Amino acid sequence: MKFPHLFQPMQVGHLTLKNRIIMGSMHTGLEDQDQGFEKLALFYGERARQGLDLIVTGGFGPNPYALGMPEHAQHSTLYLPEQVDQHRLITEAVHREGGHILLQILHVGRYDHGSGGVSPSSVLSKLSNRSSRELSHAQIEQIIADYIHCAQLAREAGYDGVEIMGGEGYLINQFLAPFTNFREDQWGGDANGRSRFALRIAQGIRQAIPDNFVLSFRLSLMDLVEDGGHWNEVLQLAGQLEAAGVDLFNTSVGWHEARVPTVAMVVPRAAFSWAAEQLKQAVSVPVAASNRINTPQVADALIAAGHADMVAMARPFLADPAFVSKAIAGDDQAINTCIACNQSCLDRIFTRQQVSCLVNPRACHEWEWPQDKTAKPLAIAVLGTGPAGLACAREAAERGHTVTMFENRARMGGQLNLAKTIPGKEEMGETLRYFQHEITRLGIAVKLATRPSMEELQGFDHVVVATGVVPRRSGIAGENHAKVIDYVEAIRSPGQIGARVAVVGAGPLGFDVAELLSHQSTADEGSVQAYQQEWGVDPQRQHRGGVKKTEKAGSPREIWLLQRSKSLPGSQLPTTTGWIRRSRLKAKAARMFNDVHYIQIDDNGLHLSIRGERRALSVDHIVVCAGQEAHDPWSAKLQAHNIAHTVIGGARDAHKIDAARAIREGAELGRKL
Template sequence: MYPSLFQPIRVGHLALKNRILMGSMHTGLEDQAQGFEKLAVFYAERAREGLQLIVTGGFGVNTHALGMPENAEFSTLCTPEQAERHRIITQSVHAEGCHILMQLLHVGRYDHGSGGVSPSSVISKLSNRSSLELSHEQIEQIIADHVRCALLAKDAGYDGVEIMGGEGYLINQFLAPVTNFREDGWGGDAQGRSRFPLRIVQGIRAALPENFVISFRLSLMDLVEHGSHWLEVLDLARQLEAAGVDLFNTSVGWHEARIPTVAMVVPRAAFSWAAQQLKQAVSVPVVASNRINTPEVADDLIAQGHADMVAMARPFLADPAFVRKSQAGQSSAINTCIACNQACLDRIFTRQPISCLVNPRACREWEWPIKKAEKSIKLAVLGAGPAGLACAREAAERGHRVTLFEPSIRIGGQLFLAQKIPGKQELGETLRYFESEIQRLGIELRLNTTPNVALLADFDHVVVATGVVPRRSGIAGENNAKVLDYMEALRNPRFLGERVAIVGAGPLGFDMAELLSHSKAEDGSVAAFEREWGIDQKRELRGGIKPIEIIESPRQLWLLQRSKLPMGKTLPTTTGWIRRNKLKNKSARLFNDVKYIHIDDNGLHLRIGGEQRCLSVDNIVVCAGQESHNPWSARLEAHNIAHTVIGGARDAHQIDATRAINEGAELGRKL
């Protein structure tokens, strides 16, 4: 299966059996107690499953390289003592027949605390502070720090290093005119701006032998105004190759770019065309990245000559066995990364340990061994939504005999409905994975079935995972025929009129607004995505951007919330801005601090900014949250049947798929 993906390749002196690179990902494990032991377990499990090349998360090249120098002990590599700690990682990965590169990182002005340093003093969009302009001596020192870090990585047993030159970090800041307006030898023109990364590569290559791999993470498109021009990127790549780079791993977009690059709304492999343009200009292997999450997509883009290899990072959180399953032709058994960011990137930005929505065991492997239960029990799970599915899967994996009861005709619960939201189709992959696991593990699935208590008394334990129901709005007149709850609207959006008010602007309200404002022009293609977000494949302007095209919404929408908080404030960090911008571009009207008065045949009467108005709308969709749905606990208690309530049925407050799946899996592993 996947002949292109599993074709051998050489990277420097390394002979690899497949073309999959596990891309750099910050896990935060290194900052925890016994963090390097945990990282070793994390990487070794993925290596054991067939990976051939891993790149670690970024380690700072000096004590200030990541900001927060007080936390630098474990996240930077500056001393032989620190290098010694890494040995457990390199040895564990090598023992599984895999290679590993360490990423060298300096964040420059992406310092969340102080504003950091950069070639020129510029406001950092992440910290909102001005960065400090580096002196010539400081620049020379940072180059030397990169070389020292690479030498220490070699001592620690790494097969090479990856130099982080993309995503708007320090090297990228040197390359782009938007952050480098120096007039000395480190700026002035493209050649001057390229000097910093070239000196780093030349320094490392001079200090280390040919059999030490140098990968360079190259920004193909900065996706910011006054970023690098494409011709400059090509010229830089050729010079870096001549200086000793063995591999170009590619990236797209700075962290401050206002174009999504890794979220679910980005079509799969949307940027592989840019890797192809680089591949035509250099002779060392080129790695495509961003939104590659299935073996089919990966194999296809290699077969089409878009890249020599593919980088995937989050897909290895979702499924450590991605490579083995792909090679065995079991792609339907892969737990696919759905690019939600909810348990990985969103947690990085709030400095929490990361995991994965679809695989809560990710980054907890050392405390969550996969092992059979001492005694197999007979388990009934009531509800095949995300919590029930995760519990049933985990319990069956451990050898319990599981029967999964679902009153409707399909599995998925709220996940099934949510995949109808534009840009959330990837949720269907999670349902496909659970269907495959139900088959593999022999879970007895009883759809369209509500058991009676007598039947449940025959089980050793019952899990109540019956989920949630929509909360009512409490607005006078809410029984008017114009009013629907979000479940009704999701099931039949085409029956809604052209003017719609949405009551509640949390994640449910935004989902609904996206569904109802979706136009035929948004057909999910790469071309439509580029038009919507202003990405220029011709690369005429710097940064690879062009003006966006306004997309007409088929409906007039009002998205309303009672709270005075800014609209969308409670949405996740890495995707909330995307959702706000999408609606803004469609001229949806967003109002906070709204006082609802009543609903009648004329529409929704309310007060906005102290002014009383009536929105004469065709429909009012209530997205006012959810309430637990648990018709079982009292009956089970009355009959002394042992049971546990999980997910939204236990607590509906801020329930989402991350918590539901985590609670289900956690219970499954403890039964």
């Protein structure tokens, strides 16, 4: 077997599992919908059918206010007996496929975006910009009882156990950390007082359900906030929880408000498995490592090295429901890898939208996206091999159509070839690798450096125009000056760019270019150590929360990042990763200006006014990142020849085009053809 350590049996409580993989908890948005349980049953059932043996649900609240969304209490909670039958839809679907499933019990505490929520002490939440309400002793006792009652209902609903969410800055974690617990009564003070809430919940559940019921605890190994928990306290709590009857420690790192990225693409793979290993050495029950584990190679290696007994992966099962079955077969190149972009998952959760996946738009839409073969195979031509064209070709060929792709360049990939060269976006190369694998597997013909004739295209039943975008010109006087280049040229040949650079446009493209040009290559580039130094992670555990001062980053260039809009530079960046990108550029002393009026470009550089003050930037180059325009040289000709065709992706509409929209449009068309 290619991954022998990953596919060893594992004993967790009363369960003997076939492999060491846990599908970790993640909210999908389906929990909040009418008929959401039917949809969740399909979602989880498909993944169990593909070899997953242990699944943890998204967090369900033990009372109507636990998730801060009382309007969804009938869906996102489990506290009423009449809710049990809905949950049985999920457990029965997973059990039919031979898998096991735990219900995660979650109380968000002060992470309530609506009211500010409750917490051990009244504290302002940076996420909601509201202060929480301090819990009374009676309210604390009631919440403990709610957890126990929820676990009893979960057993009645057929779950194989529960997971107590004790990390990521939620209510239990808020009790554990001095950062949010200033109490001086029995629920605060020293580490014993601050851990009492967590222990009482675990003890209460185990006493209420002593046998044949897995009790997992999601334990924060490091909070990554100042005045968070100390490592000695984490170890002490772990020992107490094990004595209380916890069967599994499913580890986590970081609070949602932490200024250290933990699940984004900039984080090295398995960046925190070393912390899981430290816990593993201190307890006798299984320990699962988590965070940025996205391939079977990484998972198998960290288990082989003794870092953990198991691995917890959540979003990789959005990207590919067949992750386990492909890994068992040794066909890891067929896995559609999670690239940790956050665009269609975490970004949507934080805006209360239904989750999906950039690389797999079928995720969380399984009920409306069947995988049956077409009854009428067509001959389809796809013009363009960027993300939209690749997704369309793969989906159409999967359905049984004959697909030929045409690309006028010498290599396929389109904008993916640019994206994967940006520091922190290297994982985009995995998406291109996956599509290349699928082209071979499905027998898709690819004709590179080829522009088909109308006569050739008339031989197809349908033509898909997926020719993407071209850079938009700046419109600045003197834009044809030798100092001016567009973002495509800058990304392809950064070595030609001088030491002083003005980047026109501070949207996603501008940040991509600025990050590339400010990047300083080092010997340990991409390593866990380099990541720890950049973001102030303390591997020696000397500081509370596991954070220390960051180390200054250098830049080989002086960079001015400019935008016409009065909004702050980077305000268009995605919710959960935008702050990361802004922080990285600020650390490299990039100068960012908004409310810019461009006057002209000449031998002296870029003339402009910033908030009414006229200036001249003496720069070597001006890189134009002023957006994109649709590139469709085909539609008019196809229409004139009465050839059936559809335009997708950036070629259809370049406004705010990104890989998520391009892949979704391509896959949806491929399914419907």
